Amino acid sequence: MLAVNRVLDPNTDDVPHVKKFIQEFKLKMPVALNGKDKNDVDAAFGMIGSPTTVLIGADGKVVDAWEGFDEKRLMAALAKVGYQG
Numbered sequence: 001m002l003a004v005n006r007v008l009d010p011n012t013d014d015v016p017h018v019k020k021f022i023q024e025f026k027l028k029m030p031v032a033l034n035g036k037d038k039n040d041v042d043a044a045f046g047m048i049g050s051p052t053t054v055l056i057g058a059d060g061k062v063v064d065a066w067e068g069f070d071e072k073r074l075m076a077a078l079a080k081v082g083y084q085g
Helices: 015-024 040-045 071-080
Strands: 003-005 031-033 052-056 062-067
Touching: 015 031, 052 071, 062 071
Parallel strands: 003 031
Antiparallel strands: 052 062
16 A cells, blocks of 8 residues: 655645654555655546545556545455455
């Protein structure tokens, strides 16, 4: 799982604020940051809203992607790639 920080507010979406958020919520997943004043990560994954869920298979290809969070859809997509957690 990878989290992507989208730059929605340049005053609070900088590296120090993101690091604080990661520590506060004890995130163990990698967090990708968009470039300064860019949405390069957004573009790479076709993100149009926040949150956007993108499931990437072991082969590096996008298995499924959608705007928002839908636990049932996520579990179905995970089952499709053989995840049995």
